[in-house]
Amino acid sequence: MDFDLNESQSLLQDSVRKSLTAKYGFENRKAYMASETGWSREMWAQYAELGLLGLPFSEDDGGFGGGPEETMLVAEQMGRHITLEPWFSTVVLGGGFLRHGADAALRAELVPEVASGGALMALAQVERQSRYDLFDVTTTAKKDGEGYAITGRKGMVLHGDTADWFVVSARVSGGQRDKGGIGLFLVSAKTPGVDVRGFRTVDGGRAAEVDFTNARAHAVLGEPEGGLGILDRVVDEAIAALAAEAVGAMEVVHNMTLDYMKTRQQFGKVIGTFQALQHRAADMLVALEQSRSMAFFATMAAQGSEPGERRRNMHAVKAQIGRSQRFVGQQSIQLHGGIAMTMEYGAGHYFKRLTVNEAMFGDTDHHLRALADAGGLVQAA
Amino acid sequence: MELRFTDAEAAFREEVRAFLAAELPEATRQHLISGKSPTKQMVVEWQKKLNAKGWAAPEWPVEHGGPGWSPAQKYIFREELQMWPAPSPLGFNINMCGPVVIQFGTPEQKARFLPRMLNLDDWWCQGFSEPGAGSDLAGLKTKAVLENGEWVINGQKTWTTLAQHADWIFVLARTDFAAKKQEGISFFLVDMKTPGITVRPIITIEGGHEVNEVFFDDVKVPADLLVGEVNKGWDCAKYLLGNERFGQARVGASRERIRRLKTIAKDTMDGGRPLIEDPEFRRQVTEMEVELKALEMTVMRVIANETKRAGTGKPDPTTSVLKIKGTEIQQGVSELLMKAAGPYAWVDGDPDAEGTNEWDVAPDWAFGLAGIYFNWRKQSIYGGSNEIQRNIMAKAFLGL
Numbered sequence: 145m146d147f148d149l150n151e152s153q154s155l156l157q158d159s160v161r162k163s164l165t166a167k168y169g170f171e172n173r174k175a176y177m178a179s180e181t182g183w184s185r186e187m188w189a190q191y192a193e194l195g196l197l198g199l200p201f202s203e204d205d206g207g208f209g210g211g212p213e214e215t216m217l218v219a220e221q222m223g224r225h226i227t228l229e230p231w232f233s234t235v236v237l238g239g240g241f242l243r244h245g246a247d248a249a250l251r252a253e254l255v256p257e258v259a260s261g262g263a264l265m266a267l268a269q270v271e272r273q274s275r276y277d278l279f280d281v282t283t284t285a286k287k288d289g290e291g292y293a294i295t296g297r298k299g300m301v302l303h304g305d306t307a308d309w310f311v312v313s314a315r316v317s318g319g320q321r322d323k324g325g326i327g328l329f330l331v332s333a334k335t336p337g338v339d340v341r342g343f344r345t346v347d348g349g350r351a352a353e354v355d356f357t358n359a360r361a362h363a364v365l366g367e368p369e370g371g372l373g374i375l376d377r378v379v380d381e382a383i384a385a386l387a388a389e390a391v392g393a394m395e396v397v398h399n400m401t402l403d404y405m406k407t408r409q410q411f412g413k414v415i416g417t418f419q420a421l422q423h424r425a426a427d428m429l430v431a432l433e434q435s436r437s438m439a440f441f442a443t444m445a446a447q448g449s450e451p452g453e454r455r456r457n458m459h460a461v462k463a464q465i466g467r468s469q470r471f472v473g474q475q476s477i478q479l480h481g482g483i484a485m486t487m488e489y490g491a492g493h494y495f496k497r498l499t500v501n502e503a504m505f506g507d508t509d510h511h512l513r514a515l516a517d518a519g520g521l522v523q524a525a
Numbered sequence: 526m527e528l529r530f531t532d533a534e535a536a537f538r539e540e541v542r543a544f545l546a547a548e549l550p551e552a553t554r555q556h557l558i559s560g561k562s563p564t565k566q567m568v569v570e571w572q573k574k575l576n577a578k579g580w581a582a583p584e585w586p587v588e589h590g591g592p593g594w595s596p597a598q599k600y601i602f603r604e605e606l607q608m609w610p611a612p613s614p615l616g617f618n619i620n621m622c623g624p625v626v627i628q629f630g631t632p633e634q635k636a637r638f639l640p641r642m643l644n645l646d647d648w649w650c651q652g653f654s655e656p657g658a659g660s661d662l663a664g665l666k667t668k669a670v671l672e673n674g675e676w677v678i679n680g681q682k683t684w685t686t687l688a689q690h691a692d693w694i695f696v697l698a699r700t701d702f703a704a705k706k707q708e709g710i711s712f713f714l715v716d717m718k719t720p721g722i723t724v725r726p727i728i729t730i731e732g733g734h735e736v737n738e739v740f741f742d743d744v745k746v747p748a749d750l751l752v753g754e755v756n757k758g759w760d761c762a763k764y765l766l767g768n769e770r771f772g773q774a775r776v777g778a779s780r781e782r783i784r785r786l787k788t789i790a791k792d793t794m795d796g797g798r799p800l801i802e803d804p805e806f807r808r809q810v811t812e813m814e815v816e817l818k819a820l821e822m823t824v825m826r827v828i829a830n831e832t833k834r835a836g837t838g839k840p841d842p843t844t845s846v847l848k849i850k851g852t853e854i855q856q857g858v859s860e861l862l863m864k865a866a867g868p869y870a871w872v873d874g875d876p877d878a879e880g881t882n883e884w885d886v887a888p889d890w891a892f893g894l895a896g897i898y899f900n901w902r903k904q905s906i907y908g909g910s911n912e913i914q915r916n917i918m919a920k921a922f923l924g925l
Binding site: 145146147148149150153213402405406416417419421422423425426427429430433434435436437438440441443444457460463464512513515516520521522523524525 | 526527528529530597780783784785787788790791801804807808810811812814815816817818819820821822823825826828829830843845846849850912914915916918919922923924925
């Protein structure tokens with residue numbers, strides 16, 4: 145057990161930290177958010193330069209050769225600045241599908257593009273009825289000559305409005321909630337039959353509703369009827385990144401709250417001297433430290449080779465961090481008072497990001513139930 | 526960053542398990558699985574076996590009889606004992622008084638007491654709390670006055686756990702009555718057979734005799750049984766309490782209790798089906814498991830930090846997290862165990878007493894579960910109450 149960073153990890157962390165500290169202050173972020181794409185192309189180019197876009201790919205494929213620990217470090221920094229760029233969609237999700245589902249030829253085609261910042265990716269998975277079940281799929285993939293044609297509507301496609309490529313879950317065979325018969329298809333945004341309607345999300349991000357109408361897939365990721373295993377695996381890795389992002393955001397908003405408690409005066413003293421508020425802040429630290437522990441666990445557990453155990457562990461991660469981040473987010477608003485209710489103040493933006501992060505790939509209730517149904521973590525004697 | 530145990534550490538875990546399988550009497554194990562505290566005899570026999578193996582004091586330096594384990598090995602050992610379950614090394618000797626003697630004691634004190642602590646030839650108890658000094662421990666009033674080369678102690682201690690078994694007591698007493706309250710305290714080692722010591726049982730709400738009042742009436746203590754410097758006993762107390770908090774996470778113990786809970790809930794019917802199939806009950810159990818997993822990782826982080834912080838004297842902010850979360854989980858699980866027993870939780874009696882269910886009025890497994898629930902409310906009170914922990918966090922780590 146060693147939680148320390150090695151030299152290259154420290155360098156990576158430092159470089160991301162420096163870059164974001166310099167260029168991702170509150171006012172910078174506001175400007176990026178107000179731009180046409182809702183995020184910064186300049187920052188994107190900088191991420192490419194820092195190696196963040198090729199981070200998880202092997203050096204043979206043209207990547208940086210980073211592992212889950214490196215992804216965790218970067219995700220935490222992204223969370224500290226609640227960044228808006230499609231790093232999570234493109235590198236964590238898209239990159240995960242390329243690593244686990246693409247053959248060598250496809251990787252040779254796309255990894256250098258992704259790593260240089262030229263290709264943006266998005267996961268098109270959610271449907272109106274699916275809620276958080278990855279296997280609940282009505283979108284269809286029909287054999288069309290050598291390839292597949294995709295038809296169906298996908299919702300809440302994060303960064304779908306700017307994506308060049310969609311990874312689409314679609315049904316090749318079986319009923320709506322069958323776990324078999326689901327394929328993952330790579331579809332170009334430029335393909336005829338792809339209709340994208342972009343919108344803003346509550347946390348300052350962008351997403352799209354995407355209609356696929358006989359849209360030809362560029363490639364199949366994995367087996368055409370065996371995509372669910374890859375989807376589960378990529379989502380589990382993504383949950384580990386979301387955990388780290390949540391920890392970064394929680395830490396910042398907690399510190400922001402502490403700073404405010406040390407300066408805001410009422411009744412002739414700083415409010416941080418009131419024990420009721422001190423204990424709340426201490427409870428926030430408990431939640432934060434437990435979440436930090438869980439983010440380490442997530443990074444380790446997401447590499448698990450036994451899918452059942454890996455899923456159970458990731459349910460636990462989402463449930464624990466979900467509860468903590470809701471508590472820390474809500475209390476950071478409460479302890480500030482009215483000021484944190486305003487758009488001009490940072491805390492609310494962190495709260496909103498934490499709220500969306502909690503529900504990504506399943507909220508606390510979903511994962512607690514799923515873990516309970518799967519027998520929990522401790523086995524009966 | 527390496528977030529896994531090494532092969533050597535995994536092998537060590539197997540070694541501990543093999544030792545437990547070979548050496549711990551099955552009757553002791555079953556006694557503990559039922560939720561009872563170990564008897565004095567069980568603790569003494571087990572401590573002697575651990576000592577014979579060289580494992581009696583995981584935290585002690587090698588020159589005083591410690592095994593020289595890494596932080597990870599200490600963790601594995603502690604968790605495996607709790608999960609088996611087996612009695613832990615006696616805390617008063619090994620985690621409280623022993624480390625203070627090692628850190629602050631004279632060579633004569635070390636030679637005289639440490640080997641007997643290891644082998645549990647002497648059972649120690651803790652004379653800290655007083656009726657007027659609980660969370661505000663430094664407000665203690667028991668006093669020690671030097672007369673003719675001997676200290677004479679007068680006063681009253683309370684909540685003295687297992688004083689009825691004890692041969693010796695370590696005592697905080699005031700030795701300077703003018704100084705600020707933390708600065709006039711000294712740390713003494715006192716033979717329980719000394720004339721003037723009276724032990725009176727306190728029966729706690731579940732009916733058990735675990736704690737006592739200890740009265741000191743002109744108790745004469747030789748001058749060489751003061752530890753460290755006169756009026757510097759608060760340093761010893763702080764050092765000891767720091768060690769105490771570290772052990773309060775009790776991750777293995779909670780895992781063992783959850784395993785027990787699930788086993789019981791599998792065989793207990795509720796609404797015509799096993800209780801474990803009730804979604805609401807199952808969710809409550811799962812919430813405990815999830816927090817416990819996070820706590821386990823928090824303990825790992827504290828352990829990893831322990832080596833680095835050694836010698837800096839700085840406490841780790843996460844030790845208060847261990848106390849708060851560890852006790853919340855233990856209390857939560859004890860509540861679920863009582864709930865699982867339903868109406869059969871109501872049979873009265875000391876949960877630690879032998880044969881109390883001899884009339885067969887409830888299933889054996891259910892007996893005493895309410896008593897444990899009642900008893901375990903103490904956990905968020907002792908060792909620096911959970912509110913005191915929050916005060917510590919606010920001041921020391923949050924800068925409030």
